[in-house]
Amino acid sequence: MDHELLNKVFFQFNLTEEIAPYGNGHINDTYVASTQRYILQRINTSVFQDPDGLMENIVNVTEFLKKKIADTQGDPERETLTVIPTKDGKPCYHLDENNVFRVYQFIEDTISIESEKTPEILYEAGVGFGHFQKMLSDFPVWKLHETIPDFHNTPKRIQALKDAISRDAAGRAKLVQKEIAFALENAEWADTVVNGIQDGSIPVRVTHNDTKINNILFDRQTKKAVCVIDLDTVMPGSILYDFGDALRMGGSTADEDEVNLDLVRFDEATFASFARGFLSETKDSLTARELELLPLSVKLMTYECGVRFLTDYLNGDTYFKIHREHHNLDRARNQFRLVQDIAEKEEHLLSLVKQLL
Ligand code: ADP
Ligand code: GN1
Numbered sequence: 332m333d334h335e336l337l338n339k340v341f342f343q344f345n346l347t348e349e350i351a352p353y354g355n356g357h358i359n360d361t362y363v364a365s366t367q368r369y370i371l372q373r374i375n376t377s378v379f380q381d382p383d384g385l386m387e388n389i390v391n392v393t394e395f396l397k398k399k400i401a402d403t404q405g406d407p408e409r410e411t412l413t414v415i416p417t418k419d420g421k422p423c424y425h426l427d428e429n430n431v432f433r434v435y436q437f438i439e440d441t442i443s444i445e446s447e448k449t450p451e452i453l454y455e456a457g458v459g460f461g462h463f464q465k466m467l468s469d470f471p472v473w474k475l476h477e478t479i480p481d482f483h484n485t486p487k488r489i490q491a492l493k494d495a496i497s498r499d500a501a502g503r504a505k506l507v508q509k510e511i512a513f514a515l516e517n518a519e520w521a522d523t524v525v526n527g528i529q530d531g532s533i534p535v536r537v538t539h540n541d542t543k544i545n546n547i548l549f550d551r552q553t554k555k556a557v558c559v560i561d562l563d564t565v566m567p568g569s570i571l572y573d574f575g576d577a578l579r580m581g582g583s584t585a586d587e588d589e590v591n592l593d594l595v596r597f598d599e600a601t602f603a604s605f606a607r608g609f610l611s612e613t614k615d616s617l618t619a620r621e622l623e624l625l626p627l628s629v630k631l632m633t634y635e636c637g638v639r640f641l642t643d644y645l646n647g648d649t650y651f652k653i654h655r656e657h658h659n660l661d662r663a664r665n666q667f668r669l670v671q672d673i674a675e676k677e678e679h680l681l682s683l684v685k686q687l688l
């Protein structure tokens with residue numbers, strides 16, 4: 332976005348700082364102000380079609396969290412996001428239909444972790460996401476708007492892939508026959524969580540739904556988890572989505588877009604570290620069925636993400652930000668490689684969960 336436009340938007344939040352692009356997210360346009368620190372984000376309105384509903388979720392959830400954090404002698408300014416309202420008291424500013432902006436207080440002395448996956452970091456990430464889940468366990472789930480309907484409905488994601496194959500909008504289907512076959516042949520367990528929610532055997536909870544490790548801020552010095560961010564997809568869901576998605580990224584020995592697939596493996600020790608942190612916060616509230624499905628959830632979320640990358644590749648890269656021509660295909664191959672490895676290790680992962688209980 333050009334500087335003049337950014338300054339105009341910033342003025343709407345009563346701010347007059349220098350602004351620069353910031354972070355490594357795939358969805359929103361993120362900027363940071365230079366002197367007093369604020370985060371300015373243009374909400375991706377083709378992904379989030381009801382930005383007002385989304386901001387209502389974020390305001391409600393962060394206000395709820397702030398009370399909980401204050402009650403336990405935490406720091407409500409640091410341990411959850413703070414929405415800065417516009418001059419007329421709104422949680423976001425509509426410049427026009429496609430340009431909707433919000434500002435958060437910058438959380439100082441923290442870092443986002445993109446690739447460092449030590450056992451300590453993964454344990455802390457588990458504590459961070461588990462604690463988030465625990466604090467929201469009595470938030471009224473019916474109050475939340477579904478910001479992306481069917482976000483983790485894996486069978487619907489498979490249907491979207493099939494639609495993309497038939498449309499073949501970018502003429503790429505012939506290049507990815509192997510990947511398509513993998514996606515369609517490995518789908519027999521893909522409805523496990525959706526079916527469980529439907530038949531009542533898996534409870535609906537308030538979930539984050541996008542638990543990449545870079546959606547937690549860690550303390551710069553102690554590397555303890557400080558704040559769960561990127562609250563756009565906080566919605567009703569299954570805790571298995573949050574557990575599985577965190578390990579999809581956190582449990583891989585490589586980055587999500589690594590092209591050398593020999594480097595892409597699922598690390599069982601890392602799984603155990605994350606699970607230990609996560610379960611230290613959530614163990615008592617998880618049902619036997621949820622505990623049993625923790626390993627499958629990692630395979631499922633990795634598979635689903637691979638399906639989404641492949642679909643976007645076939646659609647001509649319209650959803651995820653890409654930085655090179657075949658980026659989404661590289662990401663899909665990487666995720667499918669990981670699915671194979673997780674499948675081979677699934678039984679061992681279940682025994683690790685049992686040990687932790
Ligand atoms: P996206 O949805 O595009 O992933 P995020 O909300 O995750 O966007 O923001 C992108 C990056 O910006 C984060 O990974 C983090 O590094 C940084 N960031 C976002 N909000 C804050 C904040 N309040 N304080 C400090 N850094 C932040
Ligand atoms: C997106 O916004 P970000 O970068 O945290 C995506 C996730 C995917 C992830 C893959 C709203 O996450 O669902 O798992 O990319 N978020 C949305 O890296 O689609």
Ligand code: MG
Pocket residue numbers: 356357545546561
């Ligand atoms: Mg993010």
